[in-house]
Amino acid sequence: MAGVSAPVEVSAREAEVLQLIGRHLSNAEIGAQLFISVRTVESHVSSLLRKLGAPDRRALARRAAEPARPALPAPATSFVGRVTERAELAAALATHRQVTALGAGGVGKTRLALAVAADVAGSYRDGVWFVDLAPTGDPRMVAAAVAGALGLGEQPGRGMAESVSAALADRQALLILDNCEQVRDGVADLADRLLAACPQVTVLATSRARLLVPFEHTYPVPPLSLSGDGTSEAVALFVDRAAAGGARPEPAVRDAVAAICRRLDGMALAIELAAARWPALGPDGLTAALADPLRTLAGGSRAHDRHRSVRAALDWSHDLLDPDAQALLRRISVFAAPFTVAAAAEVAGVEAGTAADGLARLAEQSLLVVSPAPAGTRYRALESIRQYGAERLAVAGEEADTRARQLCWCLAAAAELAAGGDDWRARFDAVADDLRAALGWAADRCAPPPNTARPGTPGDAAPAGPHPGGDRAALRADAYLLASRLAELAFTRNLTGESQQRYEQAAGLAAEPARAAPMLRRAAAVAGCRTRGDDAYRLHRAAAGAARLAGDVAGAASDLATAATCAYRFSTKFERLPAPAEVLALLTEARQLAGTDPAACAAVALAEAAVLADAFGAAQGPPDNAVPDTMAAAERAVTLARRTGDPIAESAALDALTGAQSWAGDTFGTAATARRRITLLRSLPETPASAHELVDALGMAVETSLGVGDLPGAYRWGRQLADHPLLAEVGHRATAWLLVADALAGNVAEIGTRGDRFREGWRRAGSPATAVFTPAATGVATIHALRGDEAARREWAEIRDRLGTPPEHTYGYGAVFDALRLLHEGDPAAAVDRTAPQPDEVWKWVTWIWLHWYVALRAEAAVLAGDPAARDRVTAARAVVAGNPVATALVDRAAALLDRDRDRLLGALPAFEAAGCHYQAARTLVLAGGEHAERGSRLLADLGLVPMARPAV
Known part of the structure; x- marks a missing residue:
């Protein structure tokens, strides 16, 4: 048995013979049990008499009833870090007689216990015994395993638990019981007996679950520290193990190593296994391979099969769960972020009470990290555990139903967030990853077949499977709704890049062009906020295409004219400006489609003012009629925009007017017009379009204030601009x-x-x-x-x-x-x-x-x-x-x-x-x-x- 301790002078076979002598077996019976000859048994008995200085066989039997000389297993590799944990666990042992080191499989409980045992061994007169219970599958055999580790034989008239208690009754010793989770009832019984009968014995257990015995003090073993500067304990362990494999990571790649360790949640086993792959894969290869960590993190020369891979360690924990807990574990694997009991109940499809009980049991087995907070307790599975659960979910054939329930939960969460509230940003951050994950799943299920949809326009959905709200059309509608809501929330959270992406995604999920066009317009507005002129131009053109498909000719005209305006009004925000002929063709088409629609006519008038202003600006100097013509075009654009009742359209037209006024030499009129824009926009709800326009107006107010020597005003507008979210x-x-x-x-x-x-x-x-x-x-x-x-x-x-x-x-x-x-x-x-x-x-x-x-x-x-x-x-x-x-x-x-x-x-x-x-x-x-x-x-x-x-x- 691994972990059995015996006097150094006695061989492993002699120790086995000694135990059987303690059970008063004859040489023939010992030979039969050990499958060796009687002569060989006699030889071992003679050796034991000599080595132990025993006068006869009866003395050997008495010696077999005494604990063996304690000796700790010698780890094959160095111990790295854990300075704080070593001190805290040692302090716990000094004040508590029953301490349980708790943690997930692979977190490093055993190595920490051995390191602490070495640190405190001098405090125990009779030493430290280590008992590995991993091979023990029957709780009734715990006492026998401990007796074996102590070198005790069975005593006539005594059970094994009594023999162990008797042997340790007057000993001052530390007994380490490793890997208790699968036999914790047996460990609890024995520990309870030992603490009562052996007043100077301290028990240190390592387990994935509490023993639930009186006076138990638990010490949660955390993952290795994960600082962001490449000097963490996790990085130190990775570097040490990779160096042992002949490929010490250079300082230049320590950031990559730190990122790998963060991805592995600081789990010691996972880091050791990943470091073993470093010589063959290097930073890029290992990072790519960790997309499937359960496959990548395998190998090594661990003492037990369950530590040869992360998957094996998780199999060990999974098999200890009852069927209901196994089902809950795999269903909550869809959560990408910490979650509440209520969320788990809805997504797992169980009652809240059932979910609460199940989560507690998973947490007791160290399969979940629990984070109590005033706003409510949240649970989180480490990434390797989450991926393991996802595999089990797929094998069970429950992924579609579970993901569909998560989608419904996400829609409700997004709607609640859209209603606002003082702490909505914190609430958004708490669920954002799950919103993204649910949307990703639904979008994949609704993705159009290859080459069936044009970019920026809705396409046919692929078969989507069952959906709680109805057929595949319902799933697509839910995905569209979640994408649009996530786009709005991301914009309000100042995640403008994601907001644009989600609006475009919503357009692709739209079941009909009429719903795609507004998403594309909002995406274009967000692109403007991001100073991505090329994107804004592309998206306005895509919106025009969707509007035309929907039969909205006037809307298409507005979109085409707005695209043309972008090319001139925001030319400095382009990486590659479109050719003038292309832009003029858009304007010509917009004129043809506008008809008498007020919004379309206003958009066309603004584009015409922008084109005329650009032509004027390209001249070597102001021609005699250029300034009046430009001024007239800008004023006409302002008049038409004002008639629409749209402050955003009016602000855009006023922007054209500022340019005309400036070229006319009316510096003060230019500044006044810039301030008018801010007045128009100040009270509007913040949308991508209004925010884009306001930021532009504030910037113009700063510039024009500098132009008229109003330095206090320039600072005032500049600070408002700098403070804009x-x-x-x-x-x-x-x-x-x-x-x-x-x-x-x-x-x-x-x-x-x-x-x-x-x-x-x-x-x-x-x-x-x-x-x-x-x-x-x-x-x-x-x-x-x-x-x-x-x-x-x-x-x-x-x-x-x-x-x-x-x-x-x-x-x-x-x-x-x-x-x-x-x-x-x-x-x-x-x-x-x-x-x-x-x-x-x-x-x-x-x-x-x-x-x-x-x-x-x-x-x-x-x-x-x-x-x-x-x-x-x-x-x-x-x-x-x-x-x-x-x-x-x-x-x-x-x-x-x-x-x-x-x-x-x-x-x-x-x-x-x-x-x-x-x-x-x-x-x-x-x-x-x-x-x-x-x-x-x-x-x-x-x-x-x-x-x-x-x-x-």
Whole structure:
């Protein structure tokens, strides 16, 4: 028997002979029982007399009644980790006489017990005995197994339990009873007897279920620790075992090892078996193989067959269950996330009381992890156990019915979540994986046969099998409903990528085109929220196709026109813009289909305004009739959209109007129109379409506020944009414009913190080469240049170059920020050269945000450089910037410098201070000279900037 302990001088065969002598058998009887000759028995008896120093056979019989010298099994491999568990279990043994180490099969109970036994052996005068009960299938034989491990023979007139109690009565010892779960009734009886008869004996049991004896103290053995940095106990065990196989994982792949260990839930047996496959499979192969862990995690040289594979360990636990518990185990395997008793009852098709009792029994067998909480107790099966149950479910032929019940439960859960509530996000997170799993099963059952459905349109369903709510059409309807609800919930939870996917999935599940079209439109709106212009364009076109199939000609016209608008309005969000001819063909078709439908006509008018604006924007300069035509088209789009009563459509049309107003030179009208959009959208329920429009409107409000010198307004809108839940995962989109405001205002401290946030978010998003962020990178690089931090300036210049440097960088914001830097460095002549083009020569690049900043700095550069055209530039700039407090103060300061009027120069200071433009306030003082210059220099130093070079005027 494995685990039997005997004196080291006595061989295993001699120990067996000694036990039989203790039972007072003759040599002939011993030979017959052991299948050896009488002569061989005599030889073993002689050896025992000599080794044990016994005078005769009667002394040997007495010796057989005494416990054998204790010795623990020697593990074949090193023990890794478990520092906390070793200390806690040792402490439990010091204060409790009956301790049960509980845990699932393969969690490492036996190894932990042996390690703790070695740690505490010195505390027990008579040592530690280890008894492996795995081979013992009959609870009535537990005492015999323990007696065998102790080297005790059967005593005349005594049962085995009495013999063990008598042998240990005066001993101070630790008795380890390993693998008790299959004979726990027998273990409970013996432990109860030993604790009463042997006051100095402590019992440590390892089991998958509690013994349920008086004074039992349970110690749950957790899986190995799973930290995310590759230094966990689970990773240490994996590395140790893989190294033993000749292939120690390098540090570079420790993250992959950590991911494998997390996938295995930190289960020691599973990790050891996986590590054994590492030399042959490596990280990629092992990760792929773990898609079927029960097949992959097999092998090894474990002492018992049940530890040779994860499947064998689970078979052992499964066979200990009664039929009802086995049925519950396989049915709850469909849960992908922790679940409640009520959920288990509904999905398993049993009463709540039956489910509660069954879950308790499974938890007692360590097949479920129990998590009590104020909101209700939840149960979870480790992944290997869940997959094992899923296999059993399929073999039992119950998968379809169980999955169908889960689908019904998920529909009810989704409906409840849609109703909201303070804690709905936590409730969504708790069931989201099950919603996804149920939808995945239903969608697979309803998948159209190959090549029978066009992308984005509904297809014929494959046979789906029985469904509690009806036939396969009912199953498909439920799958469609769950997909659409999950899409809505995911969007509200800010999981925009999943939301788009689920809306598209719902469209594919729709039984008819009329139900597919709205799903595709919502998917397109979510794609817009994600700045995926290509997807939005594709999905609007797909929606048009579905609408046409449904006979909704006006809807198809709106979708086609909206697709055309996307190509122009959101061109910076495309990876690959469609050809102009393709877009114009969509617009032509939309005109033909629109008829007199108000929504369709409004959508067509918006597309026409977008196309006209693009044609105007492509020109070298504004033709005489281009601005009025563009303005008229935009205003017509606004009028038609307002008639529809749809605020979202009106906001989109107002966006076209902002472009026309900006090109017309109406900077303040542009800002006012941007604010009108926010007013329209503010009170709308949050949907993908309204959220997309509001985020765009907030961004436009930030930009136009910068354009009119309203820095407090730019910060106000920028913070609202940054706080919008839609940008929670891509905060760099909002942070970018706040960085531009910081750079223009000279808020150096904010540049540092916000710059780090932008860089982190941008890198987390994959470092997209999006030129819309280039102004922010350019502004940050400029501030670092003014700080004298060349390394930081170079880093941000590299980011700027990776984002892209369009013509706007050369003639618009690039010129503005370069002029700011050159003027600070005392090189106004270079600033004059950098702003040499007349505004009407570079109108396309300065008209949006940068015009007022460009002409004001251009005028100051000319004055400081002594340019003969300085006064003309100041006069022209004053007319352009009238109404802009910051730009007007810059121009007033330039005029005062030109006229050498210090009082007027200082008169610009309050405007800068009111706008929060700290840099320009300090610069004004330096330019004023004298004691003012000293104060200005101190302010610049307080901002963290290098001293400003003051040119002679």
